[in-house]
Amino acid sequence: MGSTFYSLHYHVVFSTKERRPLLGAAWRSRLHEYLGGTVRGLGGVAEAIGGVEDHVHLLLSLKTTDAPAGMVRELKKASSVWAAQEHEPLFAWQEGYAIFTVSWTHIAVVRRYIASQEAHHQKTPFMDELKRVLERNGVQYDPRYLQ
Helix, strand or coil: CCCCCCCCEEEEEEEHHCCCCCCCCCCCCHHHHHHHHHHHCCEEEEEEEEECCCEEEEEEEEEECCCHHHHHHHHHHHHHHHHHHHHCCCCCCCCCCCCEECCHHHHHHHHHHHCCCHHHHHHCCCHHHHHHHHHCCEEEEEEEEHC
């Protein structure tokens, strides 16, 4: 056991290009599995993955040597190629993403939130949800980028 101790957890959200409903129910769970395998292949741990037809949520645990931006870039790149080849030829992710640090004490809450995406989005549209999460985390944003 080394002398470096860490607990690094991130809640990541990204959507399909133009927020099109491309993540079909028939293959969405396979996408989530693919994302989890990609995270493992990059040295991280996918604690939870979920979402609906136009976006995904991931709860990731990373090492101190992992750059979150690099992890998200590789996840989006690999999964975009996979989805386009296997399921939806026009598939692409939106350019940006949202990422938030998560305290160990909030892991269970975020897991439940990710697991309940289907039910949650029957009541709350994605953009309302994203604005609320951004505001709750003190993130200033330009509304033009939330179109």
